[in-house]
Amino acid sequence: DVKVTQSSRYLVKRTGEKVFLECVQDMDHENMFWYRQDPGLGLRLIYFSYDVKMKEKGDIPEGYSVSREKKERFSLILESASTNQTSMYLCASSLSRTVEQFFGPGTRLTVL
Amino acid sequence: GENVEQHPSTLSVQEGDSAVIKCTYSDSASNYFPWYKQELGKRPQLIIDIRSNVGEKKDQRIAVTLNKTAKHFSLHITETQPEDSAVYFCAVSEGYSTLTFGKGTMLLVSP
Numbered sequence A: 001d002v003k004v005t006q007s008s009r010y011l012v013k014r015t016g017e018k019v020f021l022e023c024v025q026d027m028d029h030e031n032m033f034w035y036r037q038d039p040g041l042g043l044r045l046i047y048f049s050y051d052v053k054m055k056e057k058g059d060i061p062e063g064y065s066v067s068r069e070k071k072e073r074f075s076l077i078l079e080s081a082s083t084n085q086t087s088m089y090l091c092a093s094s095l096s097r098t099v100e101q102f103f104g105p106g107t108r109l110t111v112l
Numbered sequence B: 001g002e003n004v005e006q007h008p009s010t011l012s013v014q015e016g017d018s019a020v021i022k023c024t025y026s027d028s029a030s031n032y033f034p035w036y037k038q039e040l041g042k043r044p045q046l047i048i049d050i051r052s053n054v055g056e057k058k059d060q061r062i063a064v065t066l067n068k069t070a071k072h073f074s075l076h077i078t079e080t081q082p083e084d085s086a087v088y089f090c091a092v093s094e095g096y097s098t099l100t101f102g103k104g105t106m107l108l109v110s111p
Helices: none
Strands: A004-006 A010-013 A019-025 A031-038 A042-049 A064-070 A073-078 A087-094 A107-111 B004-007 B010-014 B019-025 B032-038 B045-051 B056-059 B062-067 B072-077 B086-092 B105-110
Touching (some): A004 A087, A010 A019, A019 A031, A019 A087, A019 A107, A031 A064, A031 A073, A042 A064, A042 A073, A073 A087, B004 B086, B010 B019, B032 B062, B045 B056, B072 B086
Parallel strands (some): B010 B105
Antiparallel strands (some): A019 A073, A031 A042, A031 A087, A064 A073, B004 B019, B019 B072, B032 B045, B032 B086, B056 B062, B062 B072
């Protein structure tokens, strides 16, 4: 049973703070993804990684960066949080890009 | 890049009725079409997927049909039950590209 976990379910930060969201998967998946989910906008890809230390921009990378130092862990970094980054953040992993993605429970981030 | 349109955005049906959600896509090279279900407060989960070499796939009460010529695919749920109430997302991928998701359909099944 694939498990994808995220470091926090709820997070409240102040404008300008540096924010770290962590994701861990236990199935030795090559691919990991960070999405942002907003009402009426669906799931939008921020960044993804297909191997350790590799990263590629998704559709909305501005204001975000990522880190993948170990295969099982993929971190999303907000260098200087802004109110328009208030959202639900979902991490996912998959064996390849065109098979099932397994999602984490999500982190609801509020930036005040 | 790929553009995915999903309709309707909300759908209300009576228990036992059928529900159909449709997605259109723009890239004719797209070849993988999954559907995810997200119950309230839960994570999205894959419920069914189809690849471009197949026109239809069924799994109990759910089915997906693909029309490559018209570049659209649909999710069909028969004999709907209250536990089918959720947000459903279609997605599209081409080759080694990542998934592009539709904006979602909120399905409400009333007893």
